[in-house]
Amino acid sequence: MENDLIKYISNLSNYKRYSSLLRDEYLSEIPKLIYDNLKTYFNETEKQDVDWDEFKGFVLMNHPNLNDSKVKSFVAYVNKLIESGNEVENFVIKNLSTRHYADRIADTAFSVSTGDAEMSDVADLLREYNLEVKGVEWDLASLNLSENEMFHELQDLKNTKKYSWSIPELELMMGPISKGDFIILAARPDGGKTTLLSAQAVNWCKQLEDDECVLWCNNEEAGNRVRLRQIQAGLSWTTEEVMFDVKKSI
Known part of the structure; x- marks a missing residue:
């Protein structure tokens, strides 16, 4: 899963969107080294996607004090990323997208509580989430039952054997x-x-x-x-x- 995370945020757009959701303690030593250097790499090269061969030299040049063992592990890890291609497991993408929207919804909900946003803003984010992650659009308004509909549903429940x-x-x-x-x-x-x-x-x-x-x-x-x-x-x-x-x- 670490490999997929690193590959996915090696795109600048994905990095900006999801990097704040990655916690250092969840990454092992080499993936953390890569993660820590992505921001500087994107800022200095202004590239949209990481050139992994270039990235190897970039990191080694910026960290001349890395010991030989760590250098070998880093180079081997990046080479493995290159060999594995750009494909990322779908569940990793869905997990990151879900956390991204959960974070935005939480912030928006707080803004609603302070009077700086409307509940419709939360509904809009939920709609975006369903479209992007689940591939469906829920009309939240249609989920509201009228008193008459609610009465009949409860009546049906009451009459069920x-x-x-x-x-x-x-x-x-x-x-x-x-x-x-x-x-x-x-x-x-x-x-x-x-x-x-x-x-x-x-x-x-x-x-x-x-x-x-x-x-x-x-x-x-x-x-x-x-x-x-x-x-x-x-x-x-x-x-x-x-x-x-x-x-x-x-």
Whole structure:
């Protein structure tokens, strides 16, 4: 990623726009040496893009006291930049652009708080950000809902069929779920995730219509172990009880 950052700001326009966002502690020794010399190079040569062969001589001439080891590392690094071409990973560009706009939006928002800017200025920057980074233009005004639209959306939410948890604490904290909800359940291995989901699947099955079902898609855990948990949840049996009378359990 360091190589991409250095290559990207080797253009004067990009340097002016993004150099203030690069923090010294994030750069290793040689990239930091290059970064520290770019401003002087651009000022003295008035070039729009770094000529890396010229830049090597420029840095070595301006830093005659560099030890041999650092000189070799610097020259090798620049040669590697030359060999790798000008292509820069897209995620690096997006990351820098996002930080650039975040910085501008923060400054503008502060100016709004002091009365020196308008909220429309923030909206304009958000629109520019979406166009440049995401490739889409959001009409922020269209995101505002009228009272009537908001009422109907809340009414639809109220009328949506919901399914309750069997655990009162989950019901209290999360509320009932409805079709389309996406829930991530995370825990350490053998933390009871399958057992919990099996118990809830059984509970939700009781709330479905006759022609509905719960679709269970399994990934890593062995199918017979999952089936055991489901049977236990459905019958409220322990593992020992299921194993004692397997035929009856199914």
